[in-house]
Amino acid sequence: MTSEPKTLAIVGAGAKAVAIAAKAAELRAMGVDAPDVIAVERSGVAANWQSGGGWTDGNHRLGTGPEKDVGFPYRSSLVPRRNGELDERMTRHSWQAYLIATGQFAEWIDRGRPAPTHRRWSQYLRWVADDIGMPVVQGEVERISVSTDDGAERWSLHTAETTVHADGVVITGPGQAERSVLPGNPRVMSIAQFWHHAASHERISAERVAVIGGGETAASMLNELFRHRVSTITVISPSVTLFTRGESFFENTLFSDPTGWTSLTLSERRDALARTDRGVFSARVQDALLADDRIRHLRGRVAHAVARDGRIRLTLSTNTAGEAVETVHGFDLVIDGSGADSLWFLPLFDQDALDVLELGMGGPLSGELLQESIGYxxxxxxxxxxxxxxxxxxxxxxxxxxNLSCLGMLSDRVLGSDLTAAQPVASFARSRLDEETR
Ligand SMILES: Cc1cc2nc3c(=O)[nH]c(=O)nc-3n(C[C@H](O)[C@H](O)[C@H](O)COP(=O)(O)OP(=O)(O)OC[C@H]3O[C@@H](n4cnc5c(N)ncnc54)[C@H](O)[C@@H]3O)c2cc1C
Incomplete structure (x- = not known):
């Protein structure tokens, strides 16, 4: 007798949701149990990769290769003795399969396999979602609570129109592109406002422009800003300088194959992340930066912003030789890229849901503790x-x-999880202790 399938709800119908839903669909087609996957999406499938989603105008190009698609790296380990079959099935949802199905394969090869635009990438994700009939509930998740159903605790995702109940929830997406240090000031743009300008072909004209934030979000915006009439562009980020992402075989394998990752100490992992990921620009963007003498980097965190004398004054705080130093800088236009926030979802949780988190983790909620508590x-x-x-x-x-580097492995990890299992706090505390004493 098979038990009732569990429900896995995903906040956001983006790349991760499509990857998980595709693998769940293939597992079911093989007669293997898989949870019912439901995405709750405020806009449309792959909205963040199109203009209007707030993160791009759709014309910029993907940083990672499109072959890192929803099945990559095609090394499933979910179904003993049938993983080859699962991988073969997943190739039906690959980037190449999409190009073949839509008559674009030969041209893509002949053009030297170019990185697709964000818009084309969104079309690929939609093609997969349509093909598998991915269930999508339309609506913005505004609140997440816990409810008890037949003695079992479940998550409840509330939108303005409906409530989705689920045995597990996956949070996706980079955050809120609408955030800005000085909302309503015409000299300060959020990420979404910046891309709205770019998509409507409005030329930005300003002497001194600041871009707050590093990483892929800022990199895409810089790529676009080059085309506008600006005299200097200052990138503000807390890092010592603007690092280039290493894209050699060894660095790439860290992303595609995390097998050896857990054998590193936490400080080794932090070091590797700082070199390869956070606040780091791809080699392609760095080449453009080097070639353009309008770009400067300023180290610091924005502590304060104020509009004065037709300019925006940013107070930056830096830690220099152990001492906090504050400096003030004036700009004609500030583009606030800090909306990309990996903790963006926390305000959605009501008090009871936050209590569930704190009780489970055995400590007060913080970004640091959440990160350290993520399991296999x-x-x-x-x-x-x-x-x-x-x-x-x-x-x-x-x-x-x-990110997009191993979506096929991500879907394995999530779908391989036991949605009924509650891990006791004590065993978690022990695993943290082991980690600290290693
Ligand atoms: C401009 C840009 C370029 C990038 N380029 C790359 C790259 O080349 N390679 C790479 O590996 N990574 C890249 N990234 C990182 C990228 O964010 C992730 O790799 C990838 O999008 C993660 O997929 P996802 O499913 O988590 O989120 P997304 O694909 O962003 O999907 C999130 C979805 O959630 C929806 N949503 C948000 N809030 C709610 C809510 N409250 N309720 C309901 N729905 C909601 C959004 O509408 C969106 O559709 C880039 C990021 C940006 C911003």
Missing amino acids: DLAVTGVHPKLFLPGLSGLTQGPGFP
Whole structure:
């Protein structure tokens, strides 16, 4: 007798949701149990890769290769003796399969396999979602609570129109592109406002422009800003300088194959992440930066912003030789890229749901503790019902999980998780202790 399938709800119908839903569909087609996967999406499938989603105008190009698609790296380990069959089935949802099905394969090869635009990437993800009939509930998740159903605790995802109940929840996406240090000031743009300008072909004209934030979000915006009439562009980030992401075989394998990751100490992992991931620009963007003498880097965190005398004054705080130093800098236009926030979902949790998190983790909620608590299945260890946070799983599980680098492995980890299992707090505390004493 087979038990009732569990429900796995995913906040956001983006790349991760499509990857998980595709693998669940193939497992079911093989007669293997898999949870019912439901995505709750405020806009449309793969919205963040199109103009209007707030993160791009759709014309910029993917940084990672499109072959790192929803099945990559095609090394499933979910069904003993049938993993080859599962991988073969997943190739039907590959980037190449999409190109073949839509008559674009030969041209892509002949053009030297170019990185697709974000828009084309969104079309690929939609093609997969349509092909598998991915269930999508339309609506913005505004609140997450816990409810008890037949004695079992479940998550409840509330939108304005409906409530989705689930045995496990996966949080996806980079955050809120609408955030800004000075909302409503015409000299300060959020990420979404910047891309709205770019998509409507409005030329930005300003002397001194600041871009707050590093990483892929800022990199895409810089790529776009080059085309506008600006005299200087200052990138503000807390890092010592603007690092280039290493893209050699060895660095790439850290992303595609996290097998050896957990044998590193936490400080080794932090070091590897700092070199390869956070606040780091791809070699392609760095080449453009080097060639353009308008770009400067300023180290610091924005502590304060104020509009004065037709300019925006930013107070930056830096830690110099152990001392906090504050400096003030004036700009004609500030583009606030800090909306990309891996903890963006926390304000959605009501007090009871936050209590479930704190009780499960055995300590007060913090970004640091959440990151350190992510287990093999990419869920927060000790927390029940299961809460999967792939965006925070880089530190404990491998740098490829928060992004597009190993979506096929991400789906394995999430779908391989036991949605009924509650891990006792004591065993979690022990695993943290082991980690600290290593
Ligand atoms: C401009 C840009 C370029 C990038 N390029 C790369 C790259 O080349 N390679 C790479 O590996 N990574 C890249 N990244 C990182 C990228 O965010 C992740 O790799 C990838 O998008 C993660 O997929 P996801 O499913 O988590 O999120 P997404 O694909 O961003 O999907 C999130 C979805 O959630 C929805 N949503 C958000 N909030 C709610 C809510 N409250 N309720 C309901 N729905 C909601 C959104 O509408 C969206 O559809 C890039 C990021 C940005 C911003």
